[in-house]
Amino acid sequence: xxxxxxxxxxxxxxxxxxxxxxxxxxxxxxxxxxxxxxxxxxxxxxxxxxxxxxxxxxxxxxxxxxxxxxxxxxxxxxxxxxxxxxxxxxxxxxxxxxxxxxxxxxxxxxxxxxxxxxxxxxxxxxxxxxxxxxxxxxxxxxxxxxxxxxxxxxxxxxxxxxxxxxxxxxxxxxxxxxxxxxxxxxxxxxxxxxxxxxxxxxxxxxx
Numbered sequence: 001x002x003x004x005x006x007x008x009x010x011x012x013x014x015x016x017x018x019x020x021x022x023x024x025x026x027x028x029x030x031x032x033x034x035x036x037x038x039x040x041x042x043x044x045x046x047x048x049x050x051x052x053x054x055x056x057x058x059x060x061x062x063x064x065x066x067x068x069x070x071x072x073x074x075x076x077x078x079x080x081x082x083x084x085x086x087x088x089x090x091x092x093x094x095x096x097x098x099x100x101x102x103x104x105x106x107x108x109x110x111x112x113x114x115x116x117x118x119x120x121x122x123x124x125x126x127x128x129x130x131x132x133x134x135x136x137x138x139x140x141x142x143x144x145x146x147x148x149x150x151x152x153x154x155x156x157x158x159x160x161x162x163x164x165x166x167x168x169x170x171x172x173x174x175x176x177x178x179x180x181x182x183x184x185x186x187x188x189x190x191x192x193x194x195x196x197x198x199x200x201x202x203x204x205x206x207x
Contacts, residue, residue: 002187004138005043006148006158007069008200010035010180012061020099021151022088022121028064035180035205036065040072042204043182047145050074055138056149057083066149073147082134085151086127089120112171128170131157152177155200159183162194180205 011032014021028036050073056066058079066077091099099118107115114123135158138146150158155177160170162185177183181200187193 002139002144002146003047004146004148004162004185005047006150006155006183006185007039007043007065008152008155008177008179008181009057009061009065009149010039012179014061014093015179018095020088020091020094020096022085022092023059024088024092025060027060032061032179033064033068036068037072038206039180039182039204040069042206043069043147044072049145052145052147053078053138053141053143054147054149055080055083055134057081057085057151057154059084059151062149062151069147069149075147080134080137082130083148083150083154084130086153087120087122089116089118089122091118091121113168124170125167127154128157128160128167132161132167135161152179152181155181155183159185159196159199163196164194175199178202 011029013026013029014024016029052073052075054066054069054075054077056062056077056079058081063079070077104117113125116123131154156175159175160173177200181202182204183199184197186195186197
């Protein structure tokens with residue numbers, strides 16, 4: 001049986017500043033660090049194993065979350081650029097007001113997969129491809145338990161890649177995620193069926 005615990009990074013400075021994230025690189029708040037430790041401790045108590053591989057986006061808010069997990073699990077962290085949030089291009093670090101004025105309307109030709117919502121942003125095809133590549137590398141290691149630290153919108157693509165949804169079909173799906181949410185992906189030993197056990201579970205934040 002394989003278990004992949006996907007954790008969205010905890011509260012970051014851009015959250016409390018009301019700024020758009022993406023590749024805009026901010027650290028965790030003090031509250032975010034406390035949240036990360038609560039989640040890591042609760043997960044450790046549930047899993048009961050040390051030295052679980054931890055993979056993380058290399059952006060500060062994820063890398064800092066992962067570092068706290070590494071302390072609790074006595075594990076090493078592998079930083080992977082492909083686990084980053086969608087690159088929102090010129091919108092990164094901007095206010096909601098800026099975003100609303102500069103958003104690129106949905107395409108009239110129905111091609112959502114290659115639509116770039118802001119100037120210099122990634123498309124769904126871009127993020128779906130790189131997240132899929134990262135997940136395939138992680139799975140190829142054949143570890144029974146894995147922790148992935150990533151971002152809210154990126155979570156959707158991790159789930160779709162886990163379920164083997166082709167990139168060409170990643171143009172509509174979206175799963176709601178909040179900071180500090182935990183998602184559990186599972187594969188059975190007999191038929192290698194892939195399950196999504198739960199999405200964005202917030203109970204771990206209670207400590």
